[in-house]
Amino acid sequence: xxxxxxxxxxxxxxxxxxxxxxxxxxxxxxxxxxxxxxxxxxxxxxxxxxxxxxxxxxxxxxxxxxxxxxxxxxxxxxxxxxxxxxxxxxxxxxxxxxxxxxxxxxxxxxxxxxxxxxxxxxxxxxxxxxxxxxxxxxxxxxxxxxxxxxxxxxxxxxxxxxxxxxxxxxxxxxxxxxxxxxxxxxxxxxxxxxxxxxxxxxxxxxxxxxxxxxxxxxxxxxxxxxxxxxxxxxxxxxxxxxxxxxxxxxxxxxxx
Amino acid sequence: xxxxxxxxxxxxxxxxxxxxxxxxxxxxxxxxxxxxxxxxxxxxxxxxxxxxxxxxxxxxxxxxxxxxxxxxxxxxxxxxxxx
Numbered sequence: 001x002x003x004x005x006x007x008x009x010x011x012x013x014x015x016x017x018x019x020x021x022x023x024x025x026x027x028x029x030x031x032x033x034x035x036x037x038x039x040x041x042x043x044x045x046x047x048x049x050x051x052x053x054x055x056x057x058x059x060x061x062x063x064x065x066x067x068x069x070x071x072x073x074x075x076x077x078x079x080x081x082x083x084x085x086x087x088x089x090x091x092x093x094x095x096x097x098x099x100x101x102x103x104x105x106x107x108x109x110x111x112x113x114x115x116x117x118x119x120x121x122x123x124x125x126x127x128x129x130x131x132x133x134x135x136x137x138x139x140x141x142x143x144x145x146x147x148x149x150x151x152x153x154x155x156x157x158x159x160x161x162x163x164x165x166x167x168x169x170x171x172x173x174x175x176x177x178x179x180x181x182x183x184x185x186x187x188x189x190x191x192x193x194x195x196x197x198x199x200x201x202x203x204x205x206x207x208x209x210x211x212x213x214x215x216x217x218x219x220x221x222x223x224x225x226x227x228x229x230x231x232x233x234x235x236x237x238x239x240x241x242x243x244x245x246x247x248x249x250x251x252x253x254x255x256x
Numbered sequence: 257x258x259x260x261x262x263x264x265x266x267x268x269x270x271x272x273x274x275x276x277x278x279x280x281x282x283x284x285x286x287x288x289x290x291x292x293x294x295x296x297x298x299x300x301x302x303x304x305x306x307x308x309x310x311x312x313x314x315x316x317x318x319x320x321x322x323x324x325x326x327x328x329x330x331x332x333x334x335x336x337x338x339x
Contacts, residue, residue, distance in 0.1 A: 097298075250295055
């Protein structure tokens with residue numbers, strides 16, 4: 001049986017693998033690390049699945065060679081598994097940590113009581129073209145990925161049964177988004193965004209609560225998400241617990 | 257080396273990375289400076305480590321939000337080195 005830590009990692013890696021494949025990207029799953037290049041709306045040149053396997057002699061040599069031959073990624077995501085050993089290795093390769101996020105999870109939600117939405121608020125699964133356009137507009141303006149996610153990619157994502165996109169509307173206007181990614185043993189929440197002028201009004205919380213209520217009827221598998229420091233208090237309030245940590249690295253380009 | 261002396265060494269590094277025309281104080285944080293993005297953040301960390309001949313711990317780096325945090329870390333590192 002997987003631990004919550006495994007669920008969080010596995011869901012994240014499967015999420016990137018799935019979207020990368022939709023973008024026609026070979027993620028290099030044969031390696032102990034995986035690579036995505038230019039995923040619109042997410043991250044360009046990203047390496048993930050960084051863990052202690054990286055330190056095996058053949059693997060670390062391979063990685064070093066790969067970086068030397070001009071494949072340096074813009075970002076690298078390392079899990080906290082043996083990070084005390086992987087961090088010095090990554091620094092030797094010229095990567096510096098600059099941020100961290102927490103993997104959080106909520107489990108045993110079968111007995112959850114659904115919460116009523118306030119007047120004027122509706123949450124719908126984005127099916128229509130206009131809802132999907134609104135969803136994209138919020139994600140692209142608020143999540144600040146270097147490349148915008150386009151409609152074709154969103155259509156590709158939503159053609160996969162594992163993904164569902166939801167939008168929260170206030171009086172008919174889209175204000176908050178979320179993308180769920182369900183695997184056989186967990187559900188991941190991604191791309192939670194709220195239009196800037198509508199932030200701090202509780203919409204993101206309503207959206208996550210709605211997903212919790214809905215999912216509770218379907219499965220007792222854990223729900224996982226990735227929280228920045230700013231988002232953590234909201235998720236704690238909703239019942240999520242911090243489980244593990246991920247670190248973001250960038251390659252040092254200029255040596256002063 | 258006191259806090260002011262440490263900061264006096266950090267400030268020129270900031271000017272090199274973020275440019276002139278910005279006031280740098282210990283309270284200056286990333287959101288105060290347009291050019292303080294993740295790329296320049298790691299450049300700043302590496303440059304400060306080099307200037308003071310120290311290596312920051314992973315968790316120390318993750319906790320950096322202001323220029324004053326760098327001064328705290330240098331003080332702490334120097335204190336540890338003295339003992």
